[in-house]
Amino acid sequence: MEIILAEHAGFCFGVNRAMDLALKIGKDKDGKVHTLGPLIHNPQAVKKLEEVDVRVESDIEKITEGTVIIRSHGVPPEILEQAEKQELEVVNATCPFVKTAQRNAKELMEEGYDVVISGDQDHPEVIAILGYTDNQAIIVQDESDFEKLDNLKKAGVVAQTTQSLERLQKLTAYLLKNVSELKVYNTICTTTGQRQREAARLSKKVDMMIVIGGYNSANTNRLAEICSESGVKTHHIERAEELNKDWFKNIKKVGITAGASTPNWIIKEVLKRMSEIKEKHEENL
Amino acid sequence: MEIILAEHAGFCFGVNRAMDLALKIGKDKDGKVHTLGPLIHNPQAVKKLEEVDVRVESDIEKITEGTVIIRSHGVPPEILEQAEKQELEVVNATCPFVKTAQRNAKELMEEGYDVVISGDQDHPEVIAILGYTDNQAIIVQDESDFEKLDNLKKAGVVAQTTQSLERLQKLTAYLLKNVSELKVYNTICTTTGQRQREAARLSKKVDMMIVIGGYNSANTNRLAEICSESGVKTHHIERAEELNKDWFKNIKKVGITAGASTPNWIIKEVLKRMSEIKEKHEENL
Ligand code: F3S
Ligand code: F3S
Incomplete structure (x- = not known):
């Protein structure tokens, strides 16, 4: 056979990288180490991290000392500021591809585009990207959200990294009906x-x-x-x-x-x- | 009844404007007046212009003196340079919406985009826009041209002003499969x-x-x-x-x-x- x-x-590249980082920090650091939310939705993985004393905490304010690990989905910039205020050591394991999406969204906003995020509105990655637009971006999950787009003139689009290409295509086709200028960063991860x-x-x-x-x-x-x-x-x-x-x-x-x-x-x-x-x-x- | x-x-706005300009110039000017190509594909219109001594000439080099009227479709920049070289007086009746498409194409090229023009490759408007990209743009007429797009990374799109929205949508959907960045100026005239x-x-x-x-x-x-x-x-x-x-x-x-x-x-x-x-x-x- x-x-x-x-x-x-x-594991994809980004999750693998985050896991390696977290395991290394857990082994190397003496102080307390937390991930902000479960690093990955898998009980075995969470258990493995606990074995090297990396614990899960969902509320940044409850982490009072030590190191906080940001998972691959990323976080809004406010969370990083909060961590700094609390004098935590930050290990940012945001996937580089997710970081690109965050940076693109920020740039689009600064260039005067109405930013549109193609993704699930409750997903942590999308919430993080939204944060990089001062929470101004419009999140489009499916066609029922298209009506939010009817008054845009200059639209800038990024996608959740796990978005389907088809949804992104439908969104841009819809936008083209209304806008005179459209910039799309195809941030879908391959x-x-x-x-x-x-x-x-x-x-x-x-x-x-x-x-x-x-x-x-x-x-x-x-x-x-x-x-x-x-x-x-x-x-x-x-x-x-x-x-x-x-x-x-x-x-x-x-x-x-x-x-x-x-x-x-x-x-x-x-x-x-x-x-x-x-x-x-x-x-x- | x-x-x-x-x-x-x-007549649309742009053609109406070009016709008014041409009739006015024909009446006001003493010297020779030519349109570069027929101002509009309508025999009655051409005849009406002839009545005020505005003649059609398709080859810029054959216009040796007087005034040349550029029609609403526009011309590549080389033609304007050539007219200047021949010391002709130029009356540029390019439709402002077409001018926008020309300017957008030029900007996209300068910003490092691979420029794509959604339009008919033999149409004078498209040939003019192409000229504003140093003849570098890729012209996409229909789906059989999509293979020309497979190696692009950063695509910038403009459309012939009379393009159908559906064709522009299909083009952008296709581009999204390959490129990481896409900027579209929807230059379709309403x-x-x-x-x-x-x-x-x-x-x-x-x-x-x-x-x-x-x-x-x-x-x-x-x-x-x-x-x-x-x-x-x-x-x-x-x-x-x-x-x-x-x-x-x-x-x-x-x-x-x-x-x-x-x-x-x-x-x-x-x-x-x-x-x-x-x-x-x-x-x-
Ligand atoms: S977390 Fe994974 S799915 Fe792609 S965007 Fe990063 S490699
Ligand atoms: S020539 Fe006419 S069709 Fe539109 S682009 Fe100008 S008004």
Whole structure:
């Protein structure tokens, strides 16, 4: 049995970077270390950070000393100012791609554009970007928000990094009806699309796909769907323990991928368990 | 019988302005006066200009003295330089909206954008705009040209003033797939849309529509189509002489509109003839 791990499986660049930073700080620092909100929505990851004494705190005012780690989504500039006021040491793990979106939004505002953010209004990343426009930007989640755009003359657009291209395209098409000038920074991160395209490609080359990630993770579910739709038998698992050796009878090639919130060590555990199953199968032959 | 003339019938602002300028220059100047190419594609208009000694010449080098009138479409900057070299007096009747498109294209190029012009590659307006980008811009006529855009990183778009919004929207949607930055000046002139919307509105209020304009004029044909599609009996005519009084039996309200290349005096002739028909009808009652 051949086991093929997708190249873009698991954490994206930005989350991986934030996690590495947080683990390093946790090990190196003597004082208290907090992440502002969970670094990633994955219980195993949060637990792993707790092991190096990195705790989660959602309210900046409750962090009275030590180090605060800003997660990959970023925060509004007010939070950074607040942290400074409280004399906290700030480790800013905002993803560089998210930072670009923040900077673009700020520039657009300074250049006199009416700033429009294509994204989910409750998402921390979007709230952070909004902060970089002095909370002036218009957030457009879907077509029901388009009416907010009818009086703009000069629109400047940025997108949440995980936004779908289609939504951004619909937004700009709508804006073009009204405005005389439109500037768009396409800040959509290519990671999600890459992972999905790679999963689809891999699905066509194997007899079975294993997709690793939280059952509640939207992007992992989408990934499992993409594999199924390619016509290959697909198992979505959260942990290595769920692997069942009976699944692999008569299977020659297995493909493995993982959602963006799936930590590398869970992927490693799965790979280890798969090797054991493989060896057992080969002994039985 | 009630006769209603559409507000936006006939010449658009820019063509009207160019025609007025040309007629005035023709009357005021003693020396030779030429338009560089026909001021408007309408034989009656060209004839009217000839009456005040304004002649058409398509090659700038053949105009050796006197005044040259630049038409509403505009010209590439090289032509203006050439005219200066030949010591001609230049009367620039480029439509202000077209001038804006030229200026926007130039600015985009200077700001480091790869300039894209959404328009017809052989149209004089597009050729002029292209000139303002040192002939560097990419012209996109339809989807078959999209492949020219695949390596752009930072795209700046302007549109031919008579471009359809839909084409501009398709172009920007395509560009968003590839580029990280996109700036669009929506230079589409609202005149065409206004005239069409008004014709559709008027069609619904009357028993018959008369659409005046050249049989070869694309925009006049489109206008006649729009009226027909509204379900009202529509006659497309070029000249007042074509009006047939029998058409108006039992007609209570007639709407009149005209294409963008239809001179005002032709519209006036039609209105005059319509009044005569109206009077005859009323005498017979
Ligand atoms: S956090 Fe991840 S999804 Fe992209 S924007 Fe940064 S690499
Ligand atoms: S020439 Fe006419 S169509 Fe518009 S751009 Fe100028 S008013």
